[in-house]
Every structure is written in structure tokens, then in C-alpha cells.
Amino acid sequence: MEFIGSALTRAVAGIVALGLGILLALISVTPAQAEQTIDISFSFPKLLPGVPAQQTGTYQLQQDAELVSVDWINRSGILADALLEIEICQEQCSPPGAGAMFTSGEVDVRVQVTLPADAETNGGQGAATGRLVFTAEENELAVTGAYVSSALLWGIALALVGAVLVALARRRTLSPSAAD
Template structure:
């Protein structure tokens, strides 16, 4: 008859290795799953059938979910007659406005934001020319009331649990090794 006898320290080692494995897994998940900050707001404006020397303003509206500060206005893509030249942008929301001429970070209230772009067609432009501009507005949420944007980076909770489980695994492994030595010394 064959008899299988479990080592006395085996439950300690199993618990230690399970804690180390779970801790490592949580650390990997925490590092691989960063929190997401709000995406920048993009807007597109189309200017059709411009005549030489014409000045035209087109507008678009966007929704801002919470109070935030406008930190930048940038062009992602400009095509047609808008590829070169100057576009003047004015962004207004809640009575506060920012423009590209003398841009400064500007607080905006939650709600509808108006984006107006003005272009002056060159004098040598072919009649009926058109162009499209894709712009991006970057905001940073105001800190008041805890309604700020979520932190970016690794998921802190997963990393904290991972470190705690790794420490518990190391402690259990140490206890198991100590018990193993003591039981070996008694034999």
C-alpha cells in the first residue's frame, strides 16, 4: 500500500505562493490599466465658396461637462484654402472668452461652448474655393468640489493591493521556512 504524506509546511508554502502570484498579477494589472483623463474636445468647421478678399466667420458649439480651464487651442488638420494662412479663433463659454490672438488659459463654465473661426480669403484666391479646419481644445478641470478629472497613471488601488499581497506572501514564506527548520531540528 502506498501512503502519501503531506509535508507539514506545505499549506504555508501554498498560501505564500498564492499570495505572491496574486500580488504579482495585481501589480501587472495596475501598471497596464491606467486611469483615463478626459479626451480633448475636437471641432470641425467648413468654409465653402469663398471669394477673393472675403472675410467669413463660421461657428460650432460643444458641450463642456464640468467647469474647466481652457489650456490650449490647436489645429489638428487644415485643408484647402485653410492649409496656409491665419485663422482667428474665439472660444466663449459662460461669459468668458479666449482667443488665439492673445491666448491665455481661461476658466470656462460647464455647458455650451461656442467656437468661432474667422478667415480672410487671400486676394489671389480662385472664386469658389473652400477649406476645412479640424481643431482641438484642451481643458483641465477645476479642482473645486472634487469634480476634477481623474488622475492619470497606474491604477493605484491595484498596485497597493499587489504590494500588500506580495508582502503577505513573503511573510508566509518566511513563517513556513522557520517552521520547517524548527520541525527539522526536532526530528
């Protein structure tokens, strides 16, 4: 009877490990993790207080996707205190906001800089770098990130351990020498 209990325990442990492994492997490829980042960079020479200056950069979007965030990573020189306004353009321009959808291809990014009227500079310069983050629906962009690889590997490992435990439990119950 002790043998049946240990075989049953192995089988249950194997099935649980197998199920967790498959679940972990499937979770690691969910479309919610699909994203593309575009790093943007602008440099403005000879800025004057109260006088807007504008630049446009063109970037490539791999798939149809939604813009989910715009972050300025670094602002140097006179741009540290400047007002930066950004628009993302394809067929039409719009400020970044929730739900803005873009198609694959070229995306124009317009940045307008305005120094405060009381800024103490005459022809100062500055630079800004930022990041646009897009997510795609229905797994259109590749799943990225180191955590995805590790989750997939752990899922496969758990599935293999589960399969081995189930096979061992089944082998023991079918073995004629186990009855002795």
C-alpha cells in the same frame, strides 16, 4: 541564522513591493491627468481673398475646466493657406490663452477665416478640424488614458506580491519547524 536572514530579506522585499505598489496605484489617479478633449470641425464654402468669413459651433464641456491647448489637426482645400482665428465663448469671448477657465455646459467656438488678399481663388472652399484640450482642478474630470489602467494594475499586482512576501516571511519566523 541563515533562516533569519532569508526571512528578513523576504520581509524587506515584501514591504518595498507593497510600498511601490501602493505608490503606483495612487499616482495613477492624480488629478493632474484629468482632461477632456473636444474635437471641432468647420467647413467654409465660397471664400473670397481678403474677405473674412466666420462660423460658430457649440460644444459640451463636462466639468469646470481650464483650456490648456488648441491645435489644428487638419486644414484642407483653400484653408491650408488661410489665417484661422479662434475664440472660445461662454458669457464672454476670448482668444485661447493660458489660464482661461470655463464652467461646465455649452461652450461656443468661433472661427474666423481670412484668405490672403493675393490668393488665387474666386469662391474656393475648405475645411478645418481641430482639438481643444481642457484640464480640471481637484479631480473634477475623469482620469483617462490607457497608461492609467496599466499603472493601476501594476500597482495592485506589486501590492499583492508585497503582501504575500511579508506573509511568507512572518509565517516562517513563527513556524516551530523552522528552528530545526
